[in-house]
Amino acid sequence: MTFLQPRIVMLVDFDYFFAQCEELRNPTLKGKPVVVGMYSGRTEESGAVSTANYVARKYGVKSGMPLFLAKRKLEGVEAVFLPVDYEYYQQVSDRLMQVFRGYADVFEQVGIDEAYLDVTAKVHGSFGEAKELAEMMQAEVKSQVGVTFSVGVGPNKLVAKIACDAQKPDGLTVVRVEEVEVFLQSLPVDRLLGVGRKTSKTMDTLGIKTIGDLAGFSVQRLVKVFGRTLGVYFHNAANGVDDEPVQEAGEAESMSRIGTLKENSRDLEFILRKADELIGEIHADLAQKRLSFRQVGIVAILSDLTVRSRSKTLEQPTTDPETLKRAVRELFEKFLSDSDLEVRRVGVKVSGFVKEETAQKQLTSYFGN
Ligand code: TTP
Ligand code: CA
Numbered sequence: 001m002t003f004l005q006p007r008i009v010m011l012v013d014f015d016y017f018f019a020q021c022e023e024l025r026n027p028t029l030k031g032k033p034v035v036v037g038m039y040s041g042r043t044e045e046s047g048a049v050s051t052a053n054y055v056a057r058k059y060g061v062k063s064g065m066p067l068f069l070a071k072r073k074l075e076g077v078e079a080v081f082l083p084v085d086y087e088y089y090q091q092v093s094d095r096l097m098q099v100f101r102g103y104a105d106v107f108e109q110v111g112i113d114e115a116y117l118d119v120t121a122k123v124h125g126s127f128g129e130a131k132e133l134a135e136m137m138q139a140e141v142k143s144q145v146g147v148t149f150s151v152g153v154g155p156n157k158l159v160a161k162i163a164c165d166a167q168k169p170d171g172l173t174v175v176r177v178e179e180v181e182v183f184l185q186s187l188p189v190d191r192l193l194g195v196g197r198k199t200s201k202t203m204d205t206l207g208i209k210t211i212g213d214l215a216g217f218s219v220q221r222l223v224k225v226f227g228r229t230l231g232v233y234f235h236n237a238a239n240g241v242d243d244e245p246v247q248e249a250g251e252a253e254s255m256s257r258i259g260t261l262k263e264n265s266r267d268l269e270f271i272l273r274k275a276d277e278l279i280g281e282i283h284a285d286l287a288q289k290r291l292s293f294r295q296v297g298i299v300a301i302l303s304d305l306t307v308r309s310r311s312k313t314l315e316q317p318t319t320d321p322e323t324l325k326r327a328v329r330e331l332f333e334k335f336l337s338d339s340d341l342e343v344r345r346v347g348v349k350v351s352g353f354v355k356e357e358t359a360q361k362q363l364t365s366y367f368g369n
Contacts, residue, residue: 006177008130009246010117011160012100012137014093014149015169017113019053021089022082024146033059033079037067045071050084054169086315096145103137106246110355116157118246127153127176134172155180158242162191180240185212192237194230202226214238254351256299257281264303264342268332271346275328278348283321291353292317296327299347300335309347310335317354324350 014020018036023029033056039047045068052061052070056079061070067081093112101107104117123129134151141147150171152164159180163173175183189211190200202225208214215238223231236242257278265271275298286293297311310331314323328348336343 006120006125007118007155008120008123008125008127009154009157009160010104010119010130010134011152011157011164012115012117012149013152013164013168014096014113014147016051016053016057017093018051018084018089019056020147021085021092022080023053024092025088029053029080031055033061033074033077035061035067035070035074035079035081036084037070037081038084039067092145092147096141096147096149099141099145100137103133104246106248108246108248112354116160116246127174131172131174134174138170138172156240156242157244157246158193158237159183159240161193162187165191181215184238184240185210185215187211189214189238192234194233194237199226211238253353254295254297254349255282255285255293256297256347256349258299258301258345258347260345261343264344266336266340266342268329268336271332271336271343272325272329274346275332275348276325278346279321279324279328282348282350283319283324286319286350290355292319292355293324293350294318294352294354295350296324296331297349297351298328298331298335299345299349300332300339300343301345301347302339302341303344304341305344306341308335308339309349311349313352317352324348 019034022034022036034053035056036050036052037047038050047067049061049063049065049067049070051063056070056074059073059077061073071081089112097109097115100115100117103122104119105121106118108116110116119130119133123133130153134153138149138151141149148170150164150168151173152160152162152166153172153174154160154163155177159175162184163175164171166173187210189195189203189208192211195203203214206217206225208217214234217235219231219235222234225231226234259274259278261271261274294314294317295311296314297309299307299309301307312327312331314327
């Protein structure tokens with residue numbers, strides 16, 4: 001028996017997002033195959049597909065595929081290839097997220113095209129009302145913004161996410177508490193977050209092909225094979241158990257560290273050595289929380305104890321400590337050229353968080369080919 005308050009969670013995932021944004025600003029693209037690609041610039045054709053609309057997908061075009069292969073699949077077809085315009089997609093995303101925020105008790109954006117909504121109170125704990133709410137959202141966003149998205153509704157984030165993937169595009173899948181077991185059991189194990197190619201191979205050798213197989217597998221054996229944390233996670237996930245709350249992870253959140261220099265200084269390298277220590281700590285903290293960041297800031301407390309800060313926004317969310325170091329160097333360099341006082345304490349701050357899972361997904365296609 002569980003004493004936890006039953007919850008109703010939605011996952012909203014925008015359909016063929018980058019390509020749909022392109023259709024939004026140029027409706028004449030609709031009906032044609034549209035491929036949005038990340039061009040690496042080495043040769044005219046090198047690079048990978050970021051995403052494609054559903055017309056192009058019918059020809060076998062997929063995210064992550066090399067562009068030359070997508071071109072080959074669309075040979076003889078009047079198809080449109082466009083480069084990624086991340087800034088524009090970000091604007092469309094911001095507008096949509098604002099709308100969804102208004103429908104939720106608690107709202108958690110995960111990356112550019114997904115968000116979790118806890119709607120338990122809003123729908124009075126009723127899955128029937130949650131379904132009506134989702135239908136209303138779909139109708140409203142379609143008429144006001146002109147964008148379609150898919151929704152999964154479930155008793156937790158895990159089920160909502162898998163439900164959302166079950167029907168796309170413009171899909172709505174509701175999985176009530178009593179339907180979870182049947183809904184999950186026949187799906188392949190790799191639908192679970194954390195079951196990649198390698199893990200699903202290992203599971204295959206154990207005779208585990210479906211989520212149902214995994215749910216029925218001895219948790220002790222899972223712990224032996226995968227270790228305690230993962231073993232227990234796989235067991236719970238396969239049984240549709242997930243207590244992770246929907247949590248606001250907004251722009252306002254930040255992470256920072258501050259340290260005092262051994263002596264007051266205006267020497268860039270000396271200052272950066274201290275900053276690097278702080279970056280190391282921030283990086284560890286970010287990795288543990290699985291967050292990428294988009295904003296980088298520095299703080300300098302000067303010899304007269306005045307506080308100065310500088311910040312910049314990166315083009316892409318990242319987890320990379322080297323990118324952070326470069327941004328911090330740039331900001332201190334600029335800062336020192338603007339001020340002539342000595343620095344006493346230094347601080348580094350990151351914000352504009354994105355859950356790593358989603359940021360990573362965008363990056364794999366950039367570097368994967
Ligand atoms: P997804 O939500 O995975 O895909 P999608 O929105 O294009 O399509 P679907 O209808 O299946 O939801 O990813 C969101 C955006 O992230 C996508 O529009 C482009 C980007 N992306 C990449 O750049 N590379 C990738 O490999 C993937 C999967 C996505
Ligand atoms: Ca999507």
